Amino acid sequence: MSKKAQIRYNLLSGQSVIFAPDREKRPNDTKKDKSTDCPFCFSSVPKSKIVDQIPTSGKWQAASIKNVFPVMSAENKQAYGFQEVVIDTPTHLENFSDLSVKQIEAVLKLYQVRSEKLMRDKKIKYILCFKNQGKAAGASLRHIHSQIFASTILPPDIIEERKRVAILKADSNRCPYCDLSKQEENGDLKIYSDSNIVAFCPFASAFPYEVWIITRRHVDNIALLKKSEVNSLAKALKNIASKLKNLDCDFNFFTHNDIDNDNQHFYLKVQPRMNIWAGVELGSGLIINPVLPEKAAKHYCK
DSSP states (O other): OOOOOEEEEOTTTOOEEEEOGGGGGOOOOTTSSSOSSOTTSGGGSOGGGEEEEESSSSSOSEEEEEOSSOSSBTTOGGGBEEEEEEEOOSSOOOOGGGSOHHHHHHHHHHHHHHHHHHTTSTTOOEEEEEEEESGGGTOOSSSOEEEEEEESOOOHHHHHHHHHHHHHHHHHSSOHHHHHHHHHHTSTTEEEEOSSEEEEOOTTOSSTTOEEEEESSOOOSGGGOOHHHHHHHHHHHHHHHHHHHHTTOOEEEEEEEETTOTTOOOEEEEEEOOSOOOHHHHHHOOOOOSSOHHHHHHHHHO
């Protein structure tokens, strides 16, 4: 019998915890050299399972399907929301860096389409588009894929960021993300830039080789990116993923959509999973990063 997910709230920390017993049943083929019966290859995905696809007709380059083991669902009043799997390619590839720029654009376009549609549900307050690349980053299947998570819950970290951004904006009367992109444009931490975006290793990186990508244009969320901005983002991600593959490093990337936030500015974070957080990080919340962002930036610029 399926057990519904439920959300519990910690009054002391302000943290929400989602309990999802069915997640233990998820398939895991990351230990195999090659999946012989991959559920994400083109021939294994029936049209009836596809929620959306790019292009919208014919053979898909990227497709979204319902998550078989969702944390959130529209049928669950205790944990209302949506969770979809985005299949990044119909071909059985196992590393995001192996995708072409055009293919990455298709994935990003699908994020846009699904985000725009999910935002129409007035109950949804938060949308997260994210990728787990490799076992260390939480991937349970080798065929490259990503996910979209839409929830009625606004995470505590996002609430705190919203407060900080509002304070900074009130002090300067400017968007702090716009200021940051201009600041990093000519700095030592920049790894890539063009007319649309600036990519850099943040000064206080929480993860070794962490990268942020910020749009130059003050745009609120991924659904509003122009075609040229999507292309720039795809090029940057291709370059970053290739450099991380050279380090044999798994990674996550994600972008937020805090739907009711007027101060939001689109950015995407890439967080490599090179080290494991231990007692200090988990117990105190203080982060120990063994790689300075200056060193990380030099690696990306090679």
